[in-house]
Amino acid sequence: MMHTDTAPPGTAAPVFFVTDEEGHHSEGSTMLGFWLYLMSDCLIFATLFATYGVLGRSYAAGPSPKDLFDLPGIAVNTAMLLFSSITYGFAMLEMDKDDKRKTQMWLAITGLFGVAFVTLEIREFVHLFHEGAPPWRSAFLSSFYTLVSTHGLHVSFGILWLVTLMVQVQRYGLVAANKRRLMCLSMFWHFLDLIWIGVFTVVYLMGVLE
């Protein structure tokens, strides 16, 4: 009746894998995974920037950035996005304090800044169309619209996501899952502001400079 059990008597059954997988395990890996998604998104923008870098001076005898871009308008756009970044930051700080009402308030303000940004961008595009500068006018304009509207689309979907999460928080409160989602959106939102730095520097400021 010999049992070949090497564990000393009285100890718990040996654990060969980590059984404690519920709840909090995913948070660290979610953040890392979302970060990796952002990095891949970064590569998408890099290819669009590279395309713009190559084609950005091919006007095909059409309008050039100097004729088209309205820098004060772009400065306002930049301010909208920067304000939305800091208000989202405040929302996250209120989330840490589990203050649902204030979190929702800052999220709403962030959303409004986001809407203002997208609205101004659409107005700019409409204006450009009226100026005779649609995407098909020249390689410069094709690459310009592709780059800038890809960013604008990201912001639009960010707003959609923000509204969805606000509904979620309203319904279920600041539960762990909602906090995790809000943190992902936080990274997404700040990341878009970061990309916009590249856009206003390379496209607008450098375009007008040449």
Next chain:
Amino acid sequence: MSADAGHLAQGHGSHDHGHTEGGHGSVKSYLTGFVLSVILTVIPFWLVMGGVLDNSLVTTLAILVLGGVQMVVHVVYFLHMSTKSEGGWTFMALIFTITLVVIMLAGSVWVMYHMNRNMMPMSGHEMMNQMR
């Protein structure tokens, strides 16, 4: 700043089960990032709109550097990235991405610039003649 980074590393660590993902900075770190961003945005707009520098190449380099610095400010103060978050893996991914981006951007612009320059003297007509 270093204390801040330490707190972040702790907040994001896998052993931190109690409060969910504690570290996303403080009011102070967000405001610092915001003020720095405003300064780093206003200067390039001022340089270009005011036509401050005569040399456009110098202006271009200046706004590119300022843009790069502002991106770092955003990563540190808004995205709360440090070399320690997620056990260093986010930082690794970031470095990898930056490497790819630099190769892609610099490579594309460089190659296409040379191609353009070599094509430049030829008009469409000349090219047609050469092809015959």
